[in-house]
Structure formats: structure tokens, C-alpha cells
Amino acid sequence: MGSGKQVSRSAHIGDAGIALIHQRVSAMDHVWHERTVDAGIDGTIELRDPATGEVSNCHLQVQSKASDNDFPGETADRFHYDCDERDLDYWMKSSMPVLLVCSHPKRGEAWWAHIQSYFADPARRASGRVDFNKITMSLEGDVSDRLFAVADPHGRAHTPVADLRDETLESNLLPVTMPDVFWAYDAAVTLPRKVYDLQRESSLDIRDDFTLFGGRLLTWSPVEDTALAGAVNGDPTIEATGELLDGSPDSERVLVRLLNNAFRQDLRDDCAFHGKRHMLYFRATDDLSPRSWNTSGTHWRSVFKPHAKKTNPSQVSYYKHAGLKWQFLNLDDEWFCALTPDYYYSIDGYRESRFTAQYLSGIKRLERNPAVLGETRMWAAILAGREGGHDSLFSQNERILDFGKLVTFDTDRGIDEAKWKRAAEASDPTDPLADGELAETA
Structure with a gap:
């Protein structure tokens, strides 16, 4: 009996990681564009201004690294990822911000780091290692303000507005x-x-x-x-x-x-x-x-x-x-x-x-x-x-x-x-x- 076409386990996990990113991006009302040819970038996020619903022409490039196994040094609080030197060189040359997203698709967990900002430190650049804090670097919930801060640090595309609601502020x-x-x-x-x-x-x-x-x-x-x-x-x-x-x-x-x-x-x-x-x-x-x-x-x-x-x-x-x-x-x-x-x-x-x-x-x-x-x-x-x-x-x-x-x-x-x-x-x-x-x- 002949064998049919098969999808490798690593490819399946990779697709699941990208699908998880797509889900999280869509939940924040932004647009995910997947690349069909992966040359170190799996897709881009196009940010929409949540105040107006308009696309802002602010883009973030994303590289996904998904695994069903623990990442190196993984604990309940943190882990690290060692970047391939060729990938890192490629990302650092990009004119657009690059996000590295590490995920456990089966567990629905994902974390992100802004590559250019993280590796601006020469010591980090020399090590090629990203240390992830699971609490502060989680890709969960609405992190739009942080994404806008990365894509548009001067705030031209999106200016957050305070909500209309009654509050009592306690001073010092x-x-x-x-x-x-x-x-x-x-x-x-x-x-x-x-x-x-x-x-x-x-x-x-x-x-x-x-x-x-x-x-x-x-x-x-x-x-x-x-x-x-x-x-x-x-x-x-x-x-x-x-x-x-x-x-x-x-x-x-x-x-x-x-x-x-x-x-x-x-x-x-x-x-x-x-x-x-x-x-x-x-x-x-x-x-x-x-x-x-x-x-x-x-x-x-x-x-x-x-x-x-x-x-x-x-x-x-x-x-x-x-x-x-x-x-x-x-x-x-x-x-x-x-x-x-x-x-x-x-x-x-x-x-x-x-x-x-x-x-x-x-x-x-x-x-x-x-x-x-x-x-x-x-x-x-x-x-x-x-x-x-x-x-x-x-x-x-x-x-x-x-x-x-x-x-x-x-x-x-x-x-x-x-x-x-x-x-x-x-x-x-x-x-x-x-x-x-x-x-x-x-």
C-alpha cells in the first residue's frame, strides 16, 4: 500500500505557532499578513488605530519560533532563546521593526521581543541570546500600545485617549x-x-x-x-x-x-x-x-x-x-x-x-x-x-x-x-x- 503525502511534525508545529500569532493579532483588531516564502520573516502585523479603526500604515515584521517542548532554561517564570547568527544579522539589517515570537501552540502560550531594541546592547548582541520574562513579555491580551510604541515611537499614527469614566485618584x-x-x-x-x-x-x-x-x-x-x-x-x-x-x-x-x-x-x-x-x-x-x-x-x-x-x-x-x-x-x-x-x-x-x-x-x-x-x-x-x-x-x-x-x-x-x-x-x-x-x- 503506497504512502500518501505527509506533513512533518516540525512543519505542523510551525504552522500552529503562526496560527496562534494570527489569532492574537486579530483579537487586538490588527491585521496579520502571512508570507508564503520564509526568508527569516514569517509575516507582518499591520496596526489599526483602535480609536478610529483605520489602518495606520505601521508594520512590524515577525519571526515565529514554535515548540511543543520546553525552550532552553525554561521555568515557570522565564526561558531563553539562542538566535542563529545569520538570522540575527538579517533581522538587524531590516528597516522595519522585527519581533521574535516564541510560542507553545498546544498550550496557547506566546512571548515576544523587539529584536533591534533588545540587541542594541553590545553585550546582548555578542551573546545572540534573548532572555524571556514570561510575565512582562507575554503576547496575550491587548498589547497594542506597546506595539505602536515599537512601530511608531514618535506617536504620529496613534495617540491614546483617556477613557470617559468616573475615577477617584488618590494622591501622595x-x-x-x-x-x-x-x-x-x-x-x-x-x-x-x-x-x-x-x-x-x-x-x-x-x-x-x-x-x-x-x-x-x-x-x-x-x-x-x-x-x-x-x-x-x-x-x-x-x-x-x-x-x-x-x-x-x-x-x-x-x-x-x-x-x-x-x-x-x-x-x-x-x-x-x-x-x-x-x-x-x-x-x-x-x-x-x-x-x-x-x-x-x-x-x-x-x-x-x-x-x-x-x-x-x-x-x-x-x-x-x-x-x-x-x-x-x-x-x-x-x-x-x-x-x-x-x-x-x-x-x-x-x-x-x-x-x-x-x-x-x-x-x-x-x-x-x-x-x-x-x-x-x-x-x-x-x-x-x-x-x-x-x-x-x-x-x-x-x-x-x-x-x-x-x-x-x-x-x-x-x-x-x-x-x-x-x-x-x-x-x-x-x-x-x-x-x-x-x-x-x-
């Missing part, structure tokens, strides 16, 4: 109420560091809530029987805080300094100050054990935590401290504090890690809006004096400043958060801390 602004009066003394010294030197000599608790201006030491409460007593001469005058705002730039700067120092004083028991970064951060616990803060009754956020070495989980690589940068703003004669969450990294709970820049770069690439919002809400709760820590030290101390709730705004326009998230992730899908251990030295 906290209303602040300050004392009605301040105390003004003749200063015994002219430099802030000299004030601190005198305070240390007193053996009393050091105070941050002061500033020097015009030969006077201004503070939010009397200095008698405190460490500041040795830094002043004579009796004080008690002045209205509003008198500092006489409309001159100097007066507002003085008030902002007083507010900044009151802020430091209010959080002094639990937070250290990083002068160069103008940031407060949680101090280490006495035994270097983790510490958390309750943000919503059931959800705890870490404010101090040791991180183990990947190569030796029994050893600590670094300690991460929740931190905060802030700015006091006078908006239409109302005062607000703008909160910007940050982090401090130490090698022993105290001394700053020399890899702080790398750690910060890594976490800012990985953290998205919900995480930043959670940190902002946590600091807002701390500043409002709400219970939350295991020891609740913040709520036990008398505060100089009082804070309200985060300011919200109502709007009739909204954005697609999922698209913004995907676009942010697409900018650099790699984790800079994933490829190796940073060697910390004490």
Missing part, C-alpha cells in the same frame, strides 16, 4: 496642621552643627525641631530643661507662626525648615535621617529581626527586613529599611506634605550598602503602582498616628505636626491601568538582581 499629598506659635531665642552659636555639639554635651535627648535665622534660634517649644538650653541666650519671644509668612521667599524657606525639622523630631525615635538623600528610614531592630507595620487591619508591610544570600541562605546579603522622602508645599495658602516612599539598604542594620544604587534600580523596576500606593498609605497611617506597629511607638509620642488623610481627586477621565503596567514592564523586562550575587564587604 497629606494636609498638615502646624502649631499656631513658635519660640524665638537669641542664638549662642551660628551653625546648626554647633547646636548639635552643645546638645550632645548636655547628655539630654537631642532635639531636631529648631532652625537658625537672623541670629535667632527658632523652635516649636520652650528649650528650658532640654538639650537646646545651652544653645540660646536669654528669654524667648513667642511669635505667631503666621508672622513667618510675610510674602518674602526667605520667610517661607524658614518655615519649611522648621516644618522639616519638626517632621524629623516627630519620627526620631524610630527613624534615622540620611542627610545626603534627605530621607528618613526605619532603624534596625535591636536583634536585627524583621519588623512590620499594619496598614489596613489585616495587611502587614515590612519596614525592616534581612535578605538572605541566594548562594547561602543561612547568611544575610543585606538589610532593607523602608524609607521616606518628603516635601512641604504651600498650595493656595494650604500646607501639604508630599510623600515619596524610598528604601535604605544596610550591610549590618546600620552602615549603608555600597550596592544601594543597584538595589534601588532593581526594586524600582519591579515595583508597580499598587506597591508604591501601599507604601504611601503606610507612611500616611504612621504620620496620622494610627496604631499599626508591633510596638506602636509612633502613636505614643506627642507630635508637633498633625496630618490628615491622603488627598483624593474626582475625575471624569480614566486610564487603562493594565496597559500602563505592561508598557512600564516592557521598557526593561529584565531583573538586574537576578543574574548574580552582589559581593558585599563589611
Whole structure:
């Protein structure tokens, strides 16, 4: 009995991979054009403007690599693909963007990378390897904004428009109420560091809530029987805080300094100050054990935590401290504090890690809006004096400043958060801390 025509298994898998791309492209309302002759490109995507339905004359070339087996190094999160050098040379010479799409057609999974952008890095070009992150590089759902960003980086063919819908936006602004009066003394010294030197000599608790201006030491409460007593001469005058705002730039700067120092004083028991970064951060616990803060009754956020070495989980690589940068703003004669969450990294709970820049770069690439919002809400709760820590030290101390709730705004326009998230992730899908251990030295 003669054998009929057969289609090889590899050809069948290849066709299935192209069919999956066609399906995903059509689901986004774009046009797929398949090539009948494959010379390193399997087809093109012609993008349609979703706002108008018109084809945009923006094209993306696509090379499909499909497999029913795992790709090299494949895990639940990632894999890599080693490009043929001749294919890579061909793709890099193209005047149109080239997308490499790797897929498992049977599982309905596909991932993509923009070749020219990815291999603009000489080290990547030399390796010929694409490292795929399955979450950030997935070809699933509507990734039109990212495709337009690749095909038309100047935005001439497609300008996204905010949706018409009601939304409440939560800002990072906290209303602040300050004392009605301040105390003004003749200063015994002219430099802030000299004030601190005198305070240390007193053996009393050091105070941050002061500033020097015009030969006077201004503070939010009397200095008698405190460490500041040795830094002043004579009796004080008690002045209205509003008198500092006489409309001159100097007066507002003085008030902002007083507010900044009151802020430091209010959080002094639990937070250290990083002068160069103008940031407060949680101090280490006495035994270097983790510490958390309750943000919503059931959800705890870490404010101090040791991180183990990947190569030796029994050893600590670094300690991460929740931190905060802030700015006091006078908006239409109302005062607000703008909160910007940050982090401090130490090698022993105290001394700053020399890899702080790398750690910060890594976490800012990985953290998205919900995480930043959670940190902002946590600091807002701390500043409002709400219970939350295991020891609740913040709520036990008398505060100089009082804070309200985060300011919200109502709007009739909204954005697609999922698209913004995907676009942010697409900018650099790699984790800079994933490829190796940073060697910390004490």
C-alpha cells in the first residue's frame, strides 16, 4: 500500500505557532499578513488605530519560533532563546521593526521581543541570546500600545485617549496642621552643627525641631530643661507662626525648615535621617529581626527586613529599611506634605550598602503602582498616628505636626491601568538582581 503525502511534525508545529500569532493579532483588531516564502520573516502585523479603526500604515515584521517542548532554561517564570547568527544579522539589517515570537501552540502560550531594541546592547548582541520574562513579555491580551510604541515611537499614527469614566485618584499629598506659635531665642552659636555639639554635651535627648535665622534660634517649644538650653541666650519671644509668612521667599524657606525639622523630631525615635538623600528610614531592630507595620487591619508591610544570600541562605546579603522622602508645599495658602516612599539598604542594620544604587534600580523596576500606593498609605497611617506597629511607638509620642488623610481627586477621565503596567514592564523586562550575587564587604 503506497504512502500518501505527509506533513512533518516540525512543519505542523510551525504552522500552529503562526496560527496562534494570527489569532492574537486579530483579537487586538490588527491585521496579520502571512508570507508564503520564509526568508527569516514569517509575516507582518499591520496596526489599526483602535480609536478610529483605520489602518495606520505601521508594520512590524515577525519571526515565529514554535515548540511543543520546553525552550532552553525554561521555568515557570522565564526561558531563553539562542538566535542563529545569520538570522540575527538579517533581522538587524531590516528597516522595519522585527519581533521574535516564541510560542507553545498546544498550550496557547506566546512571548515576544523587539529584536533591534533588545540587541542594541553590545553585550546582548555578542551573546545572540534573548532572555524571556514570561510575565512582562507575554503576547496575550491587548498589547497594542506597546506595539505602536515599537512601530511608531514618535506617536504620529496613534495617540491614546483617556477613557470617559468616573475615577477617584488618590494622591501622595497629606494636609498638615502646624502649631499656631513658635519660640524665638537669641542664638549662642551660628551653625546648626554647633547646636548639635552643645546638645550632645548636655547628655539630654537631642532635639531636631529648631532652625537658625537672623541670629535667632527658632523652635516649636520652650528649650528650658532640654538639650537646646545651652544653645540660646536669654528669654524667648513667642511669635505667631503666621508672622513667618510675610510674602518674602526667605520667610517661607524658614518655615519649611522648621516644618522639616519638626517632621524629623516627630519620627526620631524610630527613624534615622540620611542627610545626603534627605530621607528618613526605619532603624534596625535591636536583634536585627524583621519588623512590620499594619496598614489596613489585616495587611502587614515590612519596614525592616534581612535578605538572605541566594548562594547561602543561612547568611544575610543585606538589610532593607523602608524609607521616606518628603516635601512641604504651600498650595493656595494650604500646607501639604508630599510623600515619596524610598528604601535604605544596610550591610549590618546600620552602615549603608555600597550596592544601594543597584538595589534601588532593581526594586524600582519591579515595583508597580499598587506597591508604591501601599507604601504611601503606610507612611500616611504612621504620620496620622494610627496604631499599626508591633510596638506602636509612633502613636505614643506627642507630635508637633498633625496630618490628615491622603488627598483624593474626582475625575471624569480614566486610564487603562493594565496597559500602563505592561508598557512600564516592557521598557526593561529584565531583573538586574537576578543574574548574580552582589559581593558585599563589611
